[in-house]
Amino acid sequence: MRTLLANHPLVTHKLTLLRDAGTGTAEFRALADELVTLLAYEATREVRVESVTVQTPLAPAQGVRLAAPKPLIVPILRAGIGMLDGMTRLLPMADVGFVGMARNEDTLQASTYANRLPVDLAGREAFVLDPMLATGGTLVALIELLAARNAATVTAICLLAAPEGLRRVEGAFPEGTSPAVRVVTGAIDAHLNDKGYIVPGLGDAGDRLFGAI
Ligand code: URA
Numbered sequence: 001m002r003t004l005l006a007n008h009p010l011v012t013h014k015l016t017l018l019r020d021a022g023t024g025t026a027e028f029r030a031l032a033d034e035l036v037t038l039l040a041y042e043a044t045r046e047v048r049v050e051s052v053t054v055q056t057p058l059a060p061a062q063g064v065r066l067a068a069p070k071p072l073i074v075p076i077l078r079a080g081i082g083m084l085d086g087m088t089r090l091l092p093m094a095d096v097g098f099v100g101m102a103r104n105e106d107t108l109q110a111s112t113y114a115n116r117l118p119v120d121l122a123g124r125e126a127f128v129l130d131p132m133l134a135t136g137g138t139l140v141a142l143i144e145l146l147a148a149r150n151a152a153t154v155t156a157i158c159l160l161a162a163p164e165g166l167r168r169v170e171g172a173f174p175e176g177t178s179p180a181v182r183v184v185t186g187a188i189d190a191h192l193n194d195k196g197y198i199v200p201g202l203g204d205a206g207d208r209l210f211g212a213i
Contacts, residue, residue: 002180003161004182004184004185018031041090043127066093071094071124073087079132079206083157087157124151132205140173147178161183161189
């Protein structure tokens with residue numbers, strides 16, 4: 001697993017607003033949307049392309065287009081939905097698969113309650129959307145699901161990450177193993193608290209995006 005910390009000043013500026021407990025739902029959603037587009041720019045740096053020639057009004061020009069098979073975007077329900085529009089804006093041709101995962105607030109174990117992923121992911125690049133990489137349990141469970149369907153690479157885009165979660169994903173998918181795993185995040189925070197929340201973090205990302213249920 002490789003980690004890319006996208007600590008661009010604009011990312012940090014927007015993350016700071018996102019963290020602020022005074023930021024309301026509407027502004028939070030808009031910021032999350034803008035942030036994922038900035039992070040997605042880094043996350044897609046290694047996306048597979050193939051050569052193509054187009055005819056300009058003056059001459060043929062060499063270029064590239066995304067290679068087949070199409071990338072797959074996988075938002076983890078519920079909070080990952082808040083990142084979907086920002087990601088599809090950058091990769092409008094990608095397919096989208098949905099996975100619902102919830103963590104038990106006592107045991108912090110992840111369980112899958114919905115799975116709408118293609119059965120065969122051979123050769124496909126998967127981009128997982130999850131705002132908070134906390135314990136890493138959810139992300140490891142999802143990557144195992146994608147690996148069982150033969151995904152070629154998995155890139156997780158997380159607004160924030162905790163060192164504990166990064167270590168867990170790294171332990172499960174060390175560099176050199178398949179699928180190749182990358183985590184792109186806007187910040188690596190200090191630690192998790194005893195409830196598995198990232199500190200200082202931003203609180204419950206799902207609640208802040210969609211309101212508490
Ligand atoms: N999920 C969240 O929404 N926030 C955290 O801090 C950790 C997990």
